[in-house]
Amino acid sequence: MTYPNGKLSEEKVFKDPVHRYVHVRDKLIWDLIGTSEFQRLRRIRQLGTTYLTFHGAEHSRFNHSLGVYEIIRRIIDDVFREREHWNQDERLLCLCAALLHDLGHGPFSHSFEKVFHLDHEDFTQAIILGDTEVNHVLRRMGDDFPKKVAEVIAKTYENKLVVSLISSQIDADRMDYLQRDAYYTGVSYGHFDMERILRVMRPREDQVVIKHSGMHAVEDYIMSRYQMYWQIYFHPVTRSAEVILTKILHRAKYLHQEYYSFKQEPVHFYSLFEEEISLRDYLRLDESVIMFYFQAWQDEEDTILAELCRRFLDRNLFKYIEFNPNSQMKMWMELTRLFEKAGIDPDYYLVVDSSSDLPYDFYRPGEEEERLPIHLLMPNGELRELSRESEIVESISGKKRTDHKLYFPQDLIRNLPDSCKEKEKILQLLEQVDH
Template identity: 50%
Template sequence: MISDYKHQMLPMEKVLRDPIHNYIYIQHQVILDLINTREFQRLRRIRQLGVANYVFHGAEHSRFTHSVGVYEITRKICDLFQRNYPSKEKGDGLWNDDERLVALCAALLHDVGHGAYSHTFEHIFHTNHEKMTTEIITSSHSEVNAVLRKVAPDFPEKVASVIEKSYPNPQVVQMISSQIDADRMDYLLRDSYFTGTNYGTFDLTRILRVMKPYSDGISFDMSGMHAVEDYIVSRFQMYQQVYFHPVSRSIEVILSHLLKRAKYLYKNGKTNCLGPTNLLFPFFEGDFSLSDYLKLDDGVLNSYFSLWQDSDDKILSDLADRFLNRKPFKSVRVSEDTRYLLPTLRKLVADAGFDSEYYTATNDSFDLPYDTYSPSQNKHRTQIELMQKDGLLVELSQVSNLVAAISGKVSGDERFFFPKEMKSSEQQLELFGPIYSEFQSYLKNDTLIKK
């Protein structure tokens, strides 16, 4: 019966060994069944950090490992809430454990729609991983949907609404999506571990201990303010030192141009240059199904890139070689004062024999470490609220000088990318001396400068 499946627990809990959480505990039959679906297993074949392994060689972890980690943190939150803040009567703002299963399923499935090299692929082929996540959950053709429907006919829509932030219980939504949620906490710790950096470490145990449910969502006990501060700073550092690393962004630029070139060749009838890449044809056409989407992963794309190294199209061949064999572009910082120089630099790159459409790019990476507090605006859904002893709430940046110092301040930079040959080839300097000399006269260390 439907109700029996909803409450069905495993005879003995299963565990997954994990370097971040030690053990990930699987207790519900529905969670185990979701993990075993083909859509969720596909996440094993998609790297969590895309091309970051070209910079941090240990960053080989997958969307699968992150997703089960988010599930585990959410499970711990539910346990703590049920143990310490169980609802006594309707409307008291405390934790109703009937929400546990929808929270756990949403946590597990929040990234199930990510595609091969997700963010770069999305940009070129106009896909959207959040939309695909919802489609996988609600489509009658997916194994995930079949599992969720066994809980209740409307259960897939409930799980999807958590991810879409429209679910009526704000506590459940904020567990999965807020400024300090299970998703962010897991990826900071996990990415820090696998990149071999320490920037993303913070006291997860302490943060979970000071979380409190209330009628409008989740708050944190005032005594845990410093642990929350540490989390905010860790997130800031990870974006600056890992997620915005210029070499990772360079490889992403090459990947983007490689896919762009393949799409151009297809659209112009030069499929002979692409070889047997039929799995990409629906995306070149801009008319793909869920089944088409789920057939792609990082390994499929890499196989195509390997074939393209021998393509008759020199640009496609060269970009595939640069991507697979780690030959990143160089880059310099661009400011408002020097942006006007970019057309000049692109022309010099073209004069040196490179197609500037595929061998130059501007790329910006900016992040808001913590949403600014503005008393004149309606309260942001994701603001971090601290609960004082008298039960009143205060927004984090109002009591933390450290968080106030970085609140609302966008960090990051804009860069201009170009072939490494424009900067370091002695042979080409001899062949194209004036072009290369002029190009390099605009560069000083890591920055574009006025002459």
């Protein structure tokens, strides 16, 4: 079955706090939003454990996905329409890829992926290409249409202009999440003049370029991205919650491998623990399922699992200090030894966590990840790479910033009996590392 004229009899709108309204005129998009796989995104937070730091950050992958769709719709319908280099036949392909780009995210996305060696992009493609409601809706546009949508999201689609709209250094995905995450966390760093950026975007053969007159709006966007990463995404308190979450999942996996008898059997985790998860099992996972287990595991016989679950649910997070792995590794090894002697398992309670970000880069031949630079369209029609024209962007181009923290349970250490010889040494060492 195909769509007769493909339009709804009446436009549907979603009220949105960031874009005011999200407009849906295409029946294909409306039907995709109604699929069970897309509705599942309502039950997965956009920012993982950030709600434990910024209490407003309860928004979901669902509303971010609608936001990315709306930005792409405005670019295509309001800015690119009838311009040279833009093929209107790719319109629905772009809209579907924008809407579905995060479809494969699991609960507490990145922490979850690290523990179980998963990649949400693989699951996004598996959902689009598999025996799913999303696939059945997409196939109404032709048997090869789901494959094209998956290729756009995987960045392998032949038309690189279409890919760059959804995945580049200035794309609809980033433009939505920076503003949305700033709104829900209540900070001002993520705000930039998106209206201006959209007005000065132009389609070229292989990427979106920006008119030179819009350079300052792009500078503002890049600086807001830089600030958001260090003030929100890499916030040390959020990372503390992630460390505990990760350790809970590691502990549960370890206990399963040791044939531990759970009071609350981790039925939803079995195929994850065996690293043989099916698409059906994966789609049954969301954050409410995970939180159910954390709630139940507080009563487990295993003291480490029970204690970590209580910590996470009660927001009794680990403390942290700055840590330099180059100069302080000996201290860390000594702390590990002292923790063991004091009866605190360092595998779960002494954790070095590192974050790094590269706010903007231009293409450097031979690098593993090819980063397509932002190009400015000059008045004479030539293209100039952004950092060649902007002193602000040049000052941060290619500069990777890395930050290391050492996390530990200060309350457990302070609650060690005074007769424990290691207690004072641990406290002294932690103070030394901090200075």
